[in-house]
Amino acid sequence: MPQKFDYIIIGSGLAGLQLAYALSKDPYFLKLKIAIIDPSLKETNDKTWCFWEKGIGKWDEIIYSTWNHGKFISSEANIELKLDPYSYKMLRSLDFYSFIKSALKSKTNFHFILDEIVEIDEISSIATGKEGNYIASHFFDSRIDSRYLEDSKSTKIFQHFKGWHIKTKTPVFDKSTFTMMDFRIKFPESTSFTYVLPLNESEALLEYTFFTPFLTEDPVYDTYLKRYIKEILKIDEYEILATEKGVIPMTDHNFHDASSSKVTKIGTAGSWVKGSTGYSFKHTEKKIAQLIANLKFGKEPRDGLINNRFRWYDAIFLDVLNRNNEQGEELFSKFYSKNSPQAIFKYLDEETNISEELKIMFSLYDPEFVRSFFRKLF
Numbered sequence: 427m428p429q430k431f432d433y434i435i436i437g438s439g440l441a442g443l444q445l446a447y448a449l450s451k452d453p454y455f456l457k458l459k460i461a462i463i464d465p466s467l468k469e470t471n472d473k474t475w476c477f478w479e480k481g482i483g484k485w486d487e488i489i490y491s492t493w494n495h496g497k498f499i500s501s502e503a504n505i506e507l508k509l510d511p512y513s514y515k516m517l518r519s520l521d522f523y524s525f526i527k528s529a530l531k532s533k534t535n536f537h538f539i540l541d542e543i544v545e546i547d548e549i550s551s552i553a554t555g556k557e558g559n560y561i562a563s564h565f566f567d568s569r570i571d572s573r574y575l576e577d578s579k580s581t582k583i584f585q586h587f588k589g590w591h592i593k594t595k596t597p598v599f600d601k602s603t604f605t606m607m608d609f610r611i612k613f614p615e616s617t618s619f620t621y622v623l624p625l626n627e628s629e630a631l632l633e634y635t636f637f638t639p640f641l642t643e644d645p646v647y648d649t650y651l652k653r654y655i656k657e658i659l660k661i662d663e664y665e666i667l668a669t670e671k672g673v674i675p676m677t678d679h680n681f682h683d684a685s686s687s688k689v690t691k692i693g694t695a696g697s698w699v700k701g702s703t704g705y706s707f708k709h710t711e712k713k714i715a716q717l718i719a720n721l722k723f724g725k726e727p728r729d730g731l732i733n734n735r736f737r738w739y740d741a742i743f744l745d746v747l748n749r750n751n752e753q754g755e756e757l758f759s760k761f762y763s764k765n766s767p768q769a770i771f772k773y774l775d776e777e778t779n780i781s782e783e784l785k786i787m788f789s790l791y792d793p794e795f796v797r798s799f800f801r802k803l804f
Contacts, residue, residue, distance in 0.1 A: 428552055428559040429539075431461045436543050436553070437568030438464035440475065440519075441693030441710050443526040445566055448714050450533050454722050459535050461560060463553070465542035468527075471520035473672055474589070474631065476623070477707040478512045478771050484711075488525045491516045491625055498762040499608040500755050507606065507767045514604060516623055516631075517707070543569070548688040564727065568693040570675075571684060580679035581744040582639065585704040587621075588647030589633035591668040594661055599624035606762075609755045611654045613646070617747060617754025620654045629667070637676065639748050647671075674704040678741035678802070682732055690717070690727040697732060701740035703774060736776045738802060739783065743790075745798035757790060764789035 433449070435442045446462050449455045474490075483489075493514045496507035530536045541555035546565055553560045575582065605622035612618050617637040624630045634650045636642065655661050675694065682697040692698065698713050699706045713731050720729050747754055761770065765786060772778050773786050787795075 428561040429461070430459070431537070431560065431562045432458040433460045433564050433566065434553060434560055434562040435460065435462045435566045435568075435692075436464075437693070438462050438466070438468055438523070438538070439568060439693065440522070440706060441568050441696070441698060441714075442566070443523065444710050445692060445714050445717070446536065447526050447529060448718055450530055450536060452718060452722075456535065459537070461537045461539055461562070462530075463539045463541050463543055463555065463560065465540065465556075467540065468523040469520070471518050471668070471670075473519045473670060474623075475517045475519065475522070475707045476514060477517075477705065478509065478514050479708060480511045480513075483515065485515075485517060485522075488517060488521045489515045490518050490521065491623065493602065493604045493623075495603045496606050496767070497603055498606050498758070499610060500759045501609060503759050503763055505762050507762070509767050509771075512768065512771050543567075546689055548686060551688060565689045566692050566727070567689050568691075568695050570681070570695045574675070574677070574679045574681065577679050580677055581741065581748045582679070583637055583676040583744050583747055584639070584641055585635065585637055585672075585674040585676050586641055587633045587635040587672055588644070588651065589621075589631055589670045590651055590666050591625075591629065591631050591670075592655070592661075592664045593667055594628045594664045597627035598659065598661055599627055599630050601626055607758060608654075608658070609758075610658055611650055612755065613642075613650065615752045617751050617758075618650070619755075620650070620658070633670075637747060637754055638751055641673065644671075674699060674706075676701055676704050676744060678737060678744055682728065685728045687726070692717075696728070697737070700774060701737065702743045705774065708775065733776050739787075741802045742795060742798045745801055746792070746794045749798070750794055753792075753794065757792070760790050761786075 435446055442462060449460060494509050496509060496514060498505040498507060541557040543553050543555050546553045551561050553565060601624050604624060607619040609619045611620060619635055621633040621635055622630055632651060634647045678701055681695050682691055685691045698709050700709055716730055717727050720727050
């Protein structure tokens, strides 16, 4: 017989655990029986999330590092980013997983289940797993349908990267300042850069990152990380303490169209990742706040989660990047040199008005944007 729940959350990653935690903090859902189903125990530090926010945040007790200053570097620009009143925060996934699981441990209405869901039958409201079957009134599903790659109408850029947490023998890094993008070591004809998060004077997380329509082989990341360390940082001796890799879809594909009256797609599978940047942490927090409000007011959980205006802006930018990938350095240079960090963060947080958005658009002006405007308009 299937195990019965009120809600089932499929996936215990960023979106699934943020949702579970938010439900657990609201007395409205106290009497509901909720399951979180995932094939992984989430006991390793498999990724790093970074985000910006003003002042004290709800995750500050598990933040690994924070910065109030940053910089953007291209072949022609070296721009200081004074973030106040924002700060840029780094959170390790293992700390996040542990925090949420610990918080839910005392909640008798929450149940962690180790299983992989294969399919959901919406007629019977049964989710079939490899280890068992589960019934619920509603499913929150973070699984991505890989068939999105077959969608010929959407633009598909991949943010793919490899990071090294390195330790040097002597002090090298300025802990007060992180590097958002450094284009000085670049893969040919591509949008590719190095991202640097200094953790202390002798340790840093360096990631070599691509925003490209193609993926690459593992040795390519290693080659460019080594070049950056040697040629830019002038470091000859260092130890690699940890590595991480990732691929984030940057796309205007409508993942959220897979939601229904019984299944709400969440996370990347719900179009919650910012298409033009790949940032997801704070967007997830906002989506979940709206989703929970919807549940409490008897609305469809997905109501109001998607801002079509900003998705259109992202679609235009992605189309330019897809057709002219080598132009990325120039576009990002305009973005950071002609706008303040505060204006950029507000825009990427989707909190701007039309006039503020037009200012951003004009700062990026290029004939390719006009072409992409019409390509994505019809």
